[in-house]
Amino acid sequence: MRRMATAMGETTSAAGSRRVGGTGILLLCLAIAGAVVSTHTLSGILPPQLWWQAIGHPGDDVPTLIFTDAALPRIVVAWCAGAALGLAGVLLQAALRNPMADTTTLGTGSGAYLALAACSIYAPTFLEHGQGWVALAGSVTAGAIVLAIGRGVGFTPITVILAGLTLNLLCGSLGAALTILNHETLNALFVWQGGSLAQNGWGGAATLAPLVALGGMVCALVARPLAILDLGDEHARAVGIPAGLIRLLATGLAIALGAFTVSAVGVIGFIGLAAGHLARHTGARTLTQRLLWAPAIGAALLWLIDQIVQQAGVLRSGLPTGSAAALLGAPLLLWIMMRLRHVEVAPPRGVPEDGFRTRRPFAIAGLLVGLLGTIYVLALVFGRNADGWGLLSPATAPDVLIWRAPRVGAALAAGVLLAVAGTVMQRMTGNPMASPEMLGVSSGAALGVIALLYVLPGFHRPAMMLAAFAGAAGTLGVVVAVNWRWHVAPERLLLAGVALATLFGGIAAVMLMGGDPRTAMLLAWMSGSTYWATASDASTAIALALATLLAAMLSFRWLELLPLGATARSLGVDAPRSRLVLLAIAAAATASATLVVGPLSFVGLMAPHIAQRLGMRRALHQLVAAAAIGGSLLLTADWAGRTLLFPWQMPAGLVSAVFGGPLFLLLLLGRR
Amino acid sequence: MGFARIDRRSFLAGAALLCAPAANATASAAPRVAAVDWAAAECLLALGIAPIAIADIATYRQWLPEFQPPPDTRDLGSRAEPNLELLAALTPDRIFLSNWQRGLAPLLQRIAPVEVVTIVDARSDAMDNVREAFTRIASSTGRQEAASSYLSAFDASLAGSSRALAGVASRPVYVGVLHENGTQLFLYGKGSWVHSLMLRLGLRNALRAPTSAFGNALVDIAELAAVPDAVLLYLDQGARTRRAERALRASTLWQGLPMVKEGRARTIPPFYALGGAPSIRRTMRLLAEALENAPDGHRHG
Numbered sequence: 001m002r003r004m005a006t007a008m009g010e011t012t013s014a015a016g017s018r019r020v021g022g023t024g025i026l027l028l029c030l031a032i033a034g035a036v037v038s039t040h041t042l043s044g045i046l047p048p049q050l051w052w053q054a055i056g057h058p059g060d061d062v063p064t065l066i067f068t069d070a071a072l073p074r075i076v077v078a079w080c081a082g083a084a085l086g087l088a089g090v091l092l093q094a095a096l097r098n099p100m101a102d103t104t105t106l107g108t109g110s111g112a113y114l115a116l117a118a119c120s121i122y123a124p125t126f127l128e129h130g131q132g133w134v135a136l137a138g139s140v141t142a143g144a145i146v147l148a149i150g151r152g153v154g155f156t157p158i159t160v161i162l163a164g165l166t167l168n169l170l171c172g173s174l175g176a177a178l179t180i181l182n183h184e185t186l187n188a189l190f191v192w193q194g195g196s197l198a199q200n201g202w203g204g205a206a207t208l209a210p211l212v213a214l215g216g217m218v219c220a221l222v223a224r225p226l227a228i229l230d231l232g233d234e235h236a237r238a239v240g241i242p243a244g245l246i247r248l249l250a251t252g253l254a255i256a257l258g259a260f261t262v263s264a265v266g267v268i269g270f271i272g273l274a275a276g277h278l279a280r281h282t283g284a285r286t287l288t289q290r291l292l293w294a295p296a297i298g299a300a301l302l303w304l305i306d307q308i309v310q311q312a313g314v315l316r317s318g319l320p321t322g323s324a325a326a327l328l329g330a331p332l333l334l335w336i337m338m339r340l341r342h343v344e345v346a347p348p349r350g351v352p353e354d355g356f357r358t359r360r361p362f363a364i365a366g367l368l369v370g371l372l373g374t375i376y377v378l379a380l381v382f383g384r385n386a387d388g389w390g391l392l393s394p395a396t397a398p399d400v401l402i403w404r405a406p407r408v409g410a411a412l413a414a415g416v417l418l419a420v421a422g423t424v425m426q427r428m429t430g431n432p433m434a435s436p437e438m439l440g441v442s443s444g445a446a447l448g449v450i451a452l453l454y455v456l457p458g459f460h461r462p463a464m465m466l467a468a469f470a471g472a473a474g475t476l477g478v479v480v481a482v483n484w485r486w487h488v489a490p491e492r493l494l495l496a497g498v499a500l501a502t503l504f505g506g507i508a509a510v511m512l513m514g515g516d517p518r519t520a521m522l523l524a525w526m527s528g529s530t531y532w533a534t535a536s537d538a539s540t541a542i543a544l545a546l547a548t549l550l551a552a553m554l555s556f557r558w559l560e561l562l563p564l565g566a567t568a569r570s571l572g573v574d575a576p577r578s579r580l581v582l583l584a585i586a587a588a589a590t591a592s593a594t595l596v597v598g599p600l601s602f603v604g605l606m607a608p609h610i611a612q613r614l615g616m617r618r619a620l621h622q623l624v625a626a627a628a629i630g631g632s633l634l635l636t637a638d639w640a641g642r643t644l645l646f647p648w649q650m651p652a653g654l655v656s657a658v659f660g661g662p663l664f665l666l667l668l669l670g671r672r
Numbered sequence: 673m674g675f676a677r678i679d680r681r682s683f684l685a686g687a688a689l690l691c692a693p694a695a696n697a698t699a700s701a702a703p704r705v706a707a708v709d710w711a712a713a714e715c716l717l718a719l720g721i722a723p724i725a726i727a728d729i730a731t732y733r734q735w736l737p738e739f740q741p742p743p744d745t746r747d748l749g750s751r752a753e754p755n756l757e758l759l760a761a762l763t764p765d766r767i768f769l770s771n772w773q774r775g776l777a778p779l780l781q782r783i784a785p786v787e788v789v790t791i792v793d794a795r796s797d798a799m800d801n802v803r804e805a806f807t808r809i810a811s812s813t814g815r816q817e818a819a820s821s822y823l824s825a826f827d828a829s830l831a832g833s834s835r836a837l838a839g840v841a842s843r844p845v846y847v848g849v850l851h852e853n854g855t856q857l858f859l860y861g862k863g864s865w866v867h868s869l870m871l872r873l874g875l876r877n878a879l880r881a882p883t884s885a886f887g888n889a890l891v892d893i894a895e896l897a898a899v900p901d902a903v904l905l906y907l908d909q910g911a912r913t914r915r916a917e918r919a920l921r922a923s924t925l926w927q928g929l930p931m932v933k934e935g936r937a938r939t940i941p942p943f944y945a946l947g948g949a950p951s952i953r954r955t956m957r958l959l960a961e962a963l964e965n966a967p968d969g970h971r972h973g
Contacts, residue, residue: 060928062897062900062928062929062930063897065897065924065925065928065929066894066897066925069923069924069925069928070892070893070894070925071894120912124911124912124915127852127915128915128918130854130915130918130919131852131853131919180750180752181750182731183728183731183750183751183752184731184735185731185912188849188851188852188858188912191851191853191856191890192853196853196855196856198855198856198892198893198894199855199925200854200855200893200894200919200920200923200924200925200926201922201923201924201925201926202924203922203923383757385757385758385761386746386758386761386762399760399761400757400760402782403756403757403760404757454885460774460775461775461778464775513890516772516884516885516886517751517770517772517886517946518752518772520750520751520752521752521753521773521775523752524750524752524753529753531753531756532779645749646749646755646758647746647747647748647749647755647758648747648749648750648755649749649750649753649755
């Protein structure tokens with residue numbers, strides 16, 4: 001570790017050295033802490049005076065064996081995985097020009113999970129050579145699809161990010177669907193998802209280390225052109241660097257690194273995001289500096305976290321390293337954001353205005369609303385029961401509708417709410433990646449529910465609503481507090497949201513892997529289920545949907561001008577105040593939707609984009625169109641989820657991602 | 673060894689006798705009940721009542737093979753979200769839930785009276801819960817007699833098994849499920865009925881790590897070294913367990929563990945650890961068979 005650090009110190013330029021000193025100090029602190037905790041762990045296994053002897057002459061008594069074949073390889077794997085994740089994060093953030101890009105957001109984790117789940121059920125023979133290879137195949141396939149879509153559209157960052165997010169959700173949803181249908185077979189996979197560095201010999205380290213080293217070497221080749229690209233496409237064009245190709249290579253490399261780690265140790269979030277940001281904020285300003293420092297920081301960070309996890313005491317029983325990384329890392333990221341004066345990130349500005357704009361917004365809006373109404377009625381009357389498909393007869397209608405109507409109403413309301421939240425978020429932040437869950441509100445609500453599950457034995461609906469509300473309100477408070485001083489700057493807002501979402505993912509993983517039978521319920525709720533909606537839930541949600549839609553429509557001027565950035569101010573928009581109001585609208589909409597159908601909000605990401613593709617580009621038009629599209633999508637998804645696999649049921653949010661995902665990917669491809 | 677054989681034979685004979693009351697019970701008018709969890713489902717079937725509907729029936733058939741529901745039993749879908757429209761249309765007289773599904777009660781009460789069966793909770797001994805659950809299911813379906821004869825046979829086989837094990841099984845025992853990744857395993861501990869069953873059989877549970885609210889713990893294989901003289905019994909879940917074994921074969925750590933080197937790590941047929949009294953009877957048989965056949969695990973070859 002130390003050797004690595006000094007080597008890097010020498011390579012940094014004299015001009016940057018004062019600043020990069022901060023990064024060096026941070027790295028040194030992390031490494032020293034890691035070493036101290038490791039010494040403590042290791043001496044608990046074997047007295048220090050025997051260490052050299054154990055390494056030189058591995059005996060076969062149990063403590064020596066644990067020392068040489070479990071504890072030591074685990075440290076090496078932590079270094080490799082941390083370095084790979086840190087490097088991948090920086091590469092991706094540079095290639096895609098987005099501070100929130102992380103390999104797991106491009107589907108490497110969920111692709112691997114889906115491959116493992118599908119193989120466990122349909123093709124167990126593939127698993128005979130271990131989970132690692134199947135996970136790697138799934139992860140690489142997902143990454144390749146993202147790259148292929150990206151290539152098809154000239155590798156513009158926005159499209160790659162959207163494709164990645166969509167594929168991630170798609171794979172995640174398909175994986176969740178398989179898990180709901182085969183819960184007893186697949187619940188062991190939750191362990192994999194938690195991200196564990198436990199080793200049973202040197203096999204894991206021997207596979208991972210060369211792959212990461214290879215990744216580092218390839219990185220050296222793309223580092224220079226990527227650094228020039230980082231200064232702007234114009235610079236790159238001036239020196240004849242093919243921007244698209246370099247982006248493709250860098251993204252491909254990042255995905256490969258992410259896939260290697262995922263296949264070796266499972267899903268470990270946050271390190272990829274944090275290492276680069278930590279390096280940047282402690283002074284590694286240029287991309288080249290970050291490419292050198294971030295892997296070292298990632299390695300030291302993961303090493304430290306993994307060692308803390310192994311300490312006896314509170315954290316002992318079964319907290320997986322991946323979850324611990326999220327638990328410790330998210331507050332760290334929030335703290336960094338509180339402290340910093342400038343968040344030097346430049347998210348892709350503005351909604352591209354080159355797209356098609358319709359001449360008949362009213363006709364389209366009318367059509368969409370008509371479609372929504374038709375689907376609503378069909379979802380109510382057409383369905384399936386023990387005797388097969390059919391329309392409701394007047395005789396049986398009351399008995400069926402008391403169960404069906406609340407769900408249909410809740411789906412409609414949640415679709416509208418999420419679409420409104422998504423549109424407002426994307427316009428307010430000028431970031432097409434923004435979706436309601438990035439507010440952190442739904443993560444907070446979900447955290448509340450999980451905390452409740454530890455306290456109460458059942459899955460008590462009213463208490464759950466309260467816990468979700470408390471969680472949502474609490475996180476919104478944190479997000480606003482973190483952002484208040486900085487006038488709700490979009491970049492900070494999104495970073496805070498992502499930090500909270502990571503935190504939630506980590507805690508949910510702990511809950512899911514605990515062998516608790518209620519995980520089946522938690523999983524369904526997390527996937528956007530209308531199952532629990534009552535008639536009063538549904539009617540309240542519809543009222544809230546209308547109210548937030550109206551509120552958003554009234555602020556159409558802000559929504560029109562804010563994506564323009566600095567121009568908005570010159571046109572007399574009080575940016576901080578308007579953002580706060582919009583934040584409140586988006587948060588209210590997201591929280592209401594989460595309370596009714598759970599935290600999965602794919603519709604919120606997708607509906608605004610589909611509205612734009614239909615040419616509804618003005619804020620007001622986009623809002624109405626997105627609301628109708630969101631409602632229709634979730635209604636259809638809920639109907640399909642209730643009927644296609646009858647008597648089994650799939651959560652609406654999940655179905656919307658499974659069917660909407662590919663559709664959305666096609667839309668992206670059609671963008672050319 | 674000789675003692676153990678005789679005891680096992682008598683215990684099997686007891687098991688055979690048990691089928692008689694169950695068969696008689698089917699003859700009287702059967703109530704229309706639905707089971708949203710398997711613990712209740714197997715108890716009902718053991719009492720001679722065929723539920724009209726069971727949630728996730730395919731997995732039930734696979735995991736709890738000893739009490740099979742009739743072929744025309746309806747599937748209710750997942751145990752987390754049983755199909756309400758279907759359940760309402762089936763008009764059951766009574767619906768059985770497990771305590772982890774308690775949240776469903778307000779919804780299901782609109783269809784029929786709901787009975788919550790508590791198997792594993794953090795407060796009381798899981799085996800006491802199981803007995804109480806069995807009695808309650810029996811009394812709410814009018815099968816008290818069948819229940820008392822089942823439970824006395826249950827006690828007889830428990831006594832038989834613990835006599836069989838006394839003296840032959842002195843080592844502490846780990847019971848659990850290997851994880852496919854070859855680095856971790858789930859072990860049953862305090863809170864689970866596996867643990868209380870082990871105590872009543874006179875066995876010592878080797879697991880010391882704290883357990884979850886449902887009585888299990890996920891541990892790294894290195895932690896198995898904490899009790900080097902223990903026996904490890906892991907559930908044979910078919911292909912999944914084969915893959916875990918294959919992953920472990922490559923592990924120097926696993927091969928170096930005393931219990932593995934000395935042949936004290938072995939499979940037992942699977943059981944459903946959140947099941948009711950019938951599952952416990954099956955498990956006590958499985959544990960007794962596994963431990964009395966190779967008392968100290970010195971299986972050579």
